[in-house]
Amino acid sequence: MTAVVAEHDDHHDHHDHGPEKGVLRWLFTTNHKDIGTMYLVFSLIMFFVGGTMALIIRAELFEPGLQFVDPQFFNSMTTMHALVMVFGAVMPAFVGLANWMIPMMIGAPDMALPRMNNMSFWMLVAGILLMASTLFMEGGAPSAGWTFYPPLVLQTGNAMPFAVFAVHMLGVSSIMGAINVIATIFNMRAPGMTLMKMPLFVWTWLITAFLLIAIMPVFAGAVTMLLTDRFFDTSFFDAAGGGDPVLYQHIFWFFGHPEVYVMILPTFGVASTIIPVFARKPLFGYASMVYATGAIAFLSFIVWSHHMFTVGLPVAGELYFMYATMLIAIPTGVKIFNWTATMWKGAMTFETPMLFSIAFVVLFTLGGFTGLMMSLAPLDFQYHDSYFIVAHFHYTLVPASVFILMAAGYYWLPKWTGHMYNEKIGQLHFWLSAVSVNILFFPQHFLGLAGMPRRIPDYAIQFADWNMVSSIGAFMYGFSQLLFVYIVIDTIRGGTGEKVTDEVWEGASKHGLEWTVPSPAPYHTFSTPPEVIPTEHF
Amino acid sequence: MKKTKQLFACLVLMAMGLGTAHAAYTLNLMKGVTQLSNEIYDLHMLVLWICVFIGVAVFGTMFYSIFHHRKSKGHVAEQFHENTTVEIIWTIIPTVILVALAIPATYAVIDLDQVVEPEMSIKVTGKQWYWDYEYLGNGIHFESHLDEASEKVHRTSGMDPRSVPNYLLNVDNPLVVPTKKKIRFLFTAADVIHSWWVPELGWKKDANPGFVNDAWTYIEKPGTYRGQCTELCGRDHGFMPIVVIAMEQEQYDAWVKATLDKQNQAADLSKQTRASLMAKGESVYLKNCVSCHQIDGKGISGWYPALSGSEKVTGNIDQLIGFIQAGTSKMPSFKKLPANDLAQLITYIRNSADLGNNVNDEFQPCEMLSLDDLDDMFPDIEDAGQLCKEFGEVKPVKVSAESSAGSE
Numbered sequence: 050m051t052a053v054v055a056e057h058d059d060h061h062d063h064h065d066h067g068p069e070k071g072v073l074r075w076l077f078t079t080n081h082k083d084i085g086t087m088y089l090v091f092s093l094i095m096f097f098v099g100g101t102m103a104l105i106i107r108a109e110l111f112e113p114g115l116q117f118v119d120p121q122f123f124n125s126m127t128t129m130h131a132l133v134m135v136f137g138a139v140m141p142a143f144v145g146l147a148n149w150m151i152p153m154m155i156g157a158p159d160m161a162l163p164r165m166n167n168m169s170f171w172m173l174v175a176g177i178l179l180m181a182s183t184l185f186m187e188g189g190a191p192s193a194g195w196t197f198y199p200p201l202v203l204q205t206g207n208a209m210p211f212a213v214f215a216v217h218m219l220g221v222s223s224i225m226g227a228i229n230v231i232a233t234i235f236n237m238r239a240p241g242m243t244l245m246k247m248p249l250f251v252w253t254w255l256i257t258a259f260l261l262i263a264i265m266p267v268f269a270g271a272v273t274m275l276l277t278d279r280f281f282d283t284s285f286f287d288a289a290g291g292g293d294p295v296l297y298q299h300i301f302w303f304f305g306h307p308e309v310y311v312m313i314l315p316t317f318g319v320a321s322t323i324i325p326v327f328a329r330k331p332l333f334g335y336a337s338m339v340y341a342t343g344a345i346a347f348l349s350f351i352v353w354s355h356h357m358f359t360v361g362l363p364v365a366g367e368l369y370f371m372y373a374t375m376l377i378a379i380p381t382g383v384k385i386f387n388w389t390a391t392m393w394k395g396a397m398t399f400e401t402p403m404l405f406s407i408a409f410v411v412l413f414t415l416g417g418f419t420g421l422m423m424s425l426a427p428l429d430f431q432y433h434d435s436y437f438i439v440a441h442f443h444y445t446l447v448p449a450s451v452f453i454l455m456a457a458g459y460y461w462l463p464k465w466t467g468h469m470y471n472e473k474i475g476q477l478h479f480w481l482s483a484v485s486v487n488i489l490f491f492p493q494h495f496l497g498l499a500g501m502p503r504r505i506p507d508y509a510i511q512f513a514d515w516n517m518v519s520s521i522g523a524f525m526y527g528f529s530q531l532l533f534v535y536i537v538i539d540t541i542r543g544g545t546g547e548k549v550t551d552e553v554w555e556g557a558s559k560h561g562l563e564w565t566v567p568s569p570a571p572y573h574t575f576s577t578p579p580e581v582i583p584t585e586h587f
Numbered sequence: 588m589k590k591t592k593q594l595f596a597c598l599v600l601m602a603m604g605l606g607t608a609h610a611a612y613t614l615n616l617m618k619g620v621t622q623l624s625n626e627i628y629d630l631h632m633l634v635l636w637i638c639v640f641i642g643v644a645v646f647g648t649m650f651y652s653i654f655h656h657r658k659s660k661g662h663v664a665e666q667f668h669e670n671t672t673v674e675i676i677w678t679i680i681p682t683v684i685l686v687a688l689a690i691p692a693t694y695a696v697i698d699l700d701q702v703v704e705p706e707m708s709i710k711v712t713g714k715q716w717y718w719d720y721e722y723l724g725n726g727i728h729f730e731s732h733l734d735e736a737s738e739k740v741h742r743t744s745g746m747d748p749r750s751v752p753n754y755l756l757n758v759d760n761p762l763v764v765p766t767k768k769k770i771r772f773l774f775t776a777a778d779v780i781h782s783w784w785v786p787e788l789g790w791k792k793d794a795n796p797g798f799v800n801d802a803w804t805y806i807e808k809p810g811t812y813r814g815q816c817t818e819l820c821g822r823d824h825g826f827m828p829i830v831v832i833a834m835e836q837e838q839y840d841a842w843v844k845a846t847l848d849k850q851n852q853a854a855d856l857s858k859q860t861r862a863s864l865m866a867k868g869e870s871v872y873l874k875n876c877v878s879c880h881q882i883d884g885k886g887i888s889g890w891y892p893a894l895s896g897s898e899k900v901t902g903n904i905d906q907l908i909g910f911i912q913a914g915t916s917k918m919p920s921f922k923k924l925p926a927n928d929l930a931q932l933i934t935y936i937r938n939s940a941d942l943g944n945n946v947n948d949e950f951q952p953c954e955m956l957s958l959d960d961l962d963d964m965f966p967d968i969e970d971a972g973q974l975c976k977e978f979g980e981v982k983p984v985k986v987s988a989e990s991s992a993g994s995e
Contacts (some may be wrong), residue, residue, distance in 0.1 A: 113748040113755075115741055121822045121887060187889040194819045200796060201779040201821055206889055288797020294780060295795060329658070331668035359782060360793045361774075361800035364700045368693060375685045379678060386677045389649045396664035397657045407653065411646060418638035425634060425688060427627050427695035430790035431616060434782060434817040499613035500786040502817040505825030507741050509756045510749055511613070 067572050076171075079163030080572065081148045084170050086465075088145030089458075091174065093534070095137035096451075098181075100527050102130035107523035110516050115507050123506035124192035129184065131195035135312070136219045137177045139446065142454050143315040144169075144226045147254050149465065151230060153563040153570065154248045156239025156579040161232035162225075169225035176218030183208035183215075194504065196305065197272060199286040199297050203279050210280070213272045220265040227258035227265075234258075239562075239578035245339070246582055248561050249332065252339050253318030256346045260307045260314070263350070268304035271297060295360050302353035310349045313445060314342060316413075316453040317384055320406050323460050324388055326557050327403035328395030334387040341380035341387075348377050358429040367426045374424035378417070385414055400554075401475035405456035408483045409449055416444030419494070434504075437497025443490045447526075452482070455533060462537065463553045467569030468544035470536050478536065481529035488522030559583055617786055620808045620833070624789025626695050634688055641684075699790060702803045705771030709762070713774070713781025713794035713816065716823035716878055720762050723773075727846050731758045732874045733826045739873070741826065742882040756813040759874065761830035763846075765839035766806050774800040777919075779821060785814035785831055793818055806833040822890075823878045854964055855927050856952045858980040861934070864949055868935025871928045875921060876936075884942030891917075895943035900936050907933060908955060926955040951979045 068074045068083065078084060105126050109117050118126070148166065152159055160166045183190040188206010191197070202209070234255050238247070247255075274297070277283040284290020286297045317338075325332040332338065354362060354370040362370070388410050397403070419441040423429050432438055455478075462470050492515035497503075501512045508516065549568045557564040560583060566574045618628050656662045712719040717732040732738075734757040740746040741755065748754045764770055774783055774794040784791030791814075792802045806812075814829040834842065859867075873882075879891035886893040894900050899910060908929065914920035924932065930952045937946040956964070958972030965971035974980075 114746070115744070119887070120825065121890065124819065124822065124824070189889065192821075198780060198819070201819065204779070204821065288795075293798070295798070328656075329664040331666060333668050333670075334674055335668065337674055359791050360795065361798070364696060367696050367700075371692060371696065372689060375689060378685060379681050382681045383674070383678060385645060386673075389645060389652070390670075390673070391668075392649060392652045393656065394652070394662070394665045394667075395656050396662050397653065398659070399657075407649075410649070414642065414645065418642065421638065421688075422631070422634050425630060425692040425695075427692055427699055428631050428634070430699060430792075431627060431631070431786060433791060434784075495614045498616040500617070500784075500814065502784070502815050502825075504819045505815070507748075507755060507825050510754050 077167065079159075079167050081152050081160045081163070081166065082465075082570065082572065084160075084166050085145045085147075085149030087170055088141050088148060088173075091170075092138045092140075092142035092145060093537070095133055095141070095177065096530070097534075099130050099133035099138055100530065102126045102133065104523060104527050106130065107520040109506055110508070111520040112517065113508055113510055113513050118506070120506045121189060121192055124194075124504065125184070125190040127504050128191050128194055129180075132180060132191075133177070134446075135195065135308070136180075137173075139312045139450050139454070140223065141173055143254075143257075143312070144223075146250075146315070146319070146454075146457055146461075147226075147230055150461065150563060151233055151251055151254060152237070153566065153574055154251050154561055155234065155237060155242050156562050156575045156582070157233060157237035158573060158575050160229050161236055162229045165225050166229050169222045169229065172218050172222035172225070176215045176222060179211055179218065180215035183211050186211065196298075196301055197275060198301075199275055199278065199294050202275060210276060213276045216272045217269050220269045223261050224265050227261035230254055230258040231262075239575065239582065241582040245336065248318075249321035249335070249338055249342075250315065250318035253314040253321075253342050256342050257311050257314045260311050260346055260349065264304040264307045264311075267300060268308075271300040271304065274300075295357070298357050298360060299353065302356045303350070305356065306353045307346070307349040309442070309445070310345060312450050314346065316409070316450045317342060319453045319457045319460075320388060320409055322561065323402050323406045323456055324391050324410075326460075326554050326560050327400060327406075328392050328397050329556055330391055330395040332387070333390035333393075334383070337383055338387055341383045344380040345377060348373065348380070352377065355424060355426075355429070358426045359433050371424060371426040375421070378421050378424070381417055385410060385417070398555075400459070400472060401470075401479055402456040402460035404476065404479045404483075405452045405459070408479070409452045409456065412444055412448035412452070412483075412486070416441055416449060419444065432497060434502055435497035436493045436501045436503055439503045440490050440493035440497060443493070447490065448483070448486045452486075455479075455482070458533070458537065460554075461563075462540050463544075463549045464563055464568050464570055466541050466544070467549060467567075468540050468542075469547040469549050470540040470544050472545075474532055474536055474539075478529060478532040481532070482526060485522050485525035485529055489519055489526050490522070492516075492519045492522075619787045619789045620806055620810060620812065621788055621804050622807070623695075623698055623804070624787060626691075626698060627789045630691050630695055633691065637684060637688070699802070702771050702801045704769065705803060706768045707765075708771040708773060709764070710773045710775070711783055711794065713776040713783065713820065713827075715778050715821050716816075716827040717874075718758075718762075718781075718783070718816075718827060718829060719777075720760075722843075725843060725847065727843065727850065729760045729846075729850075730874075731760045731762060731830070733757070733828060734759055735870060735873050738826070738877065739882070742877065753813065755826065756815070756828045756830070758828055758830045761811070761832045763832045763834065763839065763842050764806065765836045766809050766833045767836070769803060769805050772802050772804070774802070780818050781816050781820045781827070782818035783814070783829060784817040785812050785829055787812040787814075788831070791817050806831075809833050809835055822887075826878075854925055854952075856956075856961075856975060856980050858951055858978075859931070861949050864931050864934040865938065867928075868931035868933075869939070869941075871924070871932040872935055872939075875924070875932070879918070882941070884936070884939070884944070894936055901944055901946050904933070904950070904954075926952040926960075929955045953979050 068080065075083065075087060105118060106123065109123055148160060186207045188208060191202065191205050191208050191212045193202035193205060234251060274285040278285055278287060284292040286292045286294045321332055321338055352370060352374045354366060355374040358367060423432050423438065423441060459470060459475055496512055496515050499512065501508055551567055552558045552564045553568055562579055562583065565579060616628055616631050619625055708723040710721040710723055717730055719730050721728040736751045737755050737757060740748055740751050774792050775798065776794040776796040778796060780796065781794040782791050783794060788804045790802060792800050794800065810833055812831045816824060816827045880886050880894050884894040899907060912920060912922045930950045934949045936942055937944055937948060953975035961972035961975050
């Protein structure tokens with residue numbers, strides 16, 4: 050952190066005030082770059098916290114039998130791993146990127162609501178700390194899964210109200226962040242930056258922000274009902290009082306399905322930003338990318354019960370949710386075809402950001418295939434709640450969202466720090482990650498198909514071999530990520546020592562405004578709007 | 588071009604590897620033993636192959652491009668960025684594929700729902716953490732817990748799970764069903780949501796507290812089919828397996844008769860030795876208590892109280908019996924335990940070195956019952972309560988012989 054301070058101090062804009070000194074700069078900052086940095090650093094820390102929990106899970110599953118942890122703690126780990134990764138790592142990382150990049154991409158001096166921006170970051174920290182504090186409470190951390198299904202979640206110990214309030218805080222933080230993104234994009238675009246000229250990353254975040262505003266209150270409502278069921282004798286989800294536990298699942302997944310797209314849409318945006326630069330071609334089908342994103346976002350609201358095919362839906366419900374879910378394959382397919390077409394007949398080079406992006410396209414497609422398989426309701430009667438689904442959503446999250454976050458890190462680090470990262474170690478990081486992530490998650494397809502349920506701390510002997518392989522992959526993947534931390538710190542401290550240009554990547558200034566400002570980007574950029582808007586995709 | 592061919596061949600080989608199931612470690616979905624599960628399997632294979640072919644086409648194109656359209660080979664980037672025709676084509680082709688998939692999937696959904704005209708019905712109740720099976724119509728009703736060997740091994744460190752046959756997939760009382768009969772299952776739960784999954788039957792169904800779900804099966808082949816609870820249901824979610832034994836009608840009828848005979852036997856109130864009480868008490872404990880109070884009786888701090896050294900356990904016996912039978916807000920009532928089991932259990936928890944208790948006493952089944960209970964249980968015997976009190980036992984064998992003689 051001190052290194053970052055030093056860097057910014059060295060390079061602050063000469064005709065404008067620079068950052069405050071010391072810790073107050075970070076506490077009270079309203080600068081989008083500072084806040085973006087804090088989001089990114091925080092999410093990287095959380096990535097390792099959540100990752101450690103994942104390694105505890107994989108260590109326990111290395112062999113049949115219970116070796117390390119108590120089943121209750123195991124359940125807490127699966128629950129907390131998911132909550133930390135979703136709300137602490139992936140979502141904040143994308144908010145960090147949004148903070149850093151959206152103003153620079155649309156030629157704005159800062160986010161529209163800078164004080165709220167600061168508040169939403171610190172609210173996030175408070176929310177996650179409150180959530181983490183439950184680990185030390187009587188009865189342990191929440192252990193009913195990140196989905197908090199009642200009635201099981203009502204058996205949580207003292208942690209329950211704290212977890213609910215943590216969710217409220219995270220929700221408020223997300224909503225404020227989303228409002229800020231929307232206000233910025235609608236009000237602060239430079240003259241000439243029409244909506245259909247915005248970089249895809251900005252577009253996907255705009256749509257994501259609307260999703261967030263629509264869904265976070267729903268989630269807050271759902272967990273509040275849990276709270277009143279537990280403490281105030283309501284019975285929203287208790288059949289004995291006229292409620293229905295399945296009602297909770299409907300409400301939760303009305304939030305939960307768009308929520309997973311909150312994590313994937315900005316991923317699409319970053320991929321659409323990086324691939325054209327390294328293919329030295331304009332993005333193929335810009336307009337269809339925008340429409341496909343909109344279509345995916347719309348569909349995300351009307352498919353929620355595909356998470357619940359086995360709860361006992363009527364046939365008409367099963368069929369409707371099956372057909373609606375299958376439709377998602379079409380816009381998603383369009384995106385994958387567009388990325389392939391963008392690469393086609395380009396002049397590709399394979400720096401680390403491009404490698405991660407290509408791996409994303411391939412491995413996300415695998416996750417998409419299993420998604421298509423599970424969209425077929427009768428098949429979901431086999432796949433549901435088995436390791437097959439675990440493999441599916443990890444393929445759409447780890448080698449997709451997380452890989453793209455890594456790609457984004459490598460892609461923009463030179464712009465953020467003014468230094469070049471070490472390409473050799475970057476590529477080593479990529480290859481270790483790409484190989485180990487498949488060792489980690491691919492065998493989980495086999496386990497699920499062979500009948501291993503998810504969320505179990507111990508398993509039958511026939512599942513032993515693939516679990517061991519998966520655990521080995523997990524430790525390889527986990528420890529490989531330390532390379533990324535090394536590279537980030539090394540780059541902040543000067544990296545290769547190579548002087549980076551404003552453009553950094555060959556021809557990048559044709560693709561985005563951020564490559565027209567100096568590297569590192571001055572503390573304040575675009576105090577006056579840019580004169581030329583890159584219109585390369587037209 | 589050569590490289591692309593190699594890559595293609597490699598992908599096809601990998602796909603074929605996916606398609607073939609191996610006995611040693613399974614890679615693919617199992618076929619199952621019902622027509623429904625085969626329908627699901629076929630659909631699974633269809634969509635898997637479609638995905639493989641799409642994957643080969645898309646990744647093939649992409650890798651061709653990666654190998655050839657690179658700057659290091661001197662390729663110059665073209666600048667096209669739109670082509671309405673191809674965009675329409677690659678929207679329409681997936682749509683056609685989806686329609687082709689939707690048709691068989693729709694049939695399968697409808698087939699899954701055909702819970703009509705069953706020949707028999709079984710009510711399945713999920714409980715933390717075992718299954719409760721009730722055969723509607725013939726009165727068979729029993730609990731199905733994880734088997735004792737698995738229970739001991741997973742709760743004791745340093746024991747080898749590989750030494751237990753069907754580790755974690757075995758139960759004390761399997762669900763026995765006839766082959767070639769349409770069976771309707773009714774699912775519900777007593778506490779939290781559970782889910783009943785036997786992969787060979789082709790489906791799982793959630794058991795929701797307060798509601799009833801249904802599903803059906805028609806098993807063609809006799810055999811033993813194993814599964815597990817698949818909805819996270821708390822601490823021992825991983826330890827409530829399902830075993831279904833399908834047998835020919837004749838054998839099934841014999842099983843029904845034997846089970847009913849056993850179930851309807853008069854209570855066994857014979858005197859038992861200390862050793863027998865302790866050994867059987869451990870079994871009762873493993874089935875009913877161990878999930879919460881743990882194998883060492885230490886409970887789980889913050890969740891479940893310890894039995895070791897607990898006043899409630901080692902103190903007044905009548906209060907202990909009352910406590911066990913009544914339950915608390917957290918502990919279910921164990922009124923279901925017959926006097927026999929209760930006597931064994933109480934002797935065990937008060938005296939087991941494993942649990943760290945040593946009151947040095949023993950209890951016989953007769954002592955678990957009040958005089959009124961006994962007279963209710965043995966209406967044919969005069970003074971059953973008195974007999975029990977004096978001799979410490981009532982012999983059920985004698986009872987049934989006398990009662991049948993009396994009725995003639």
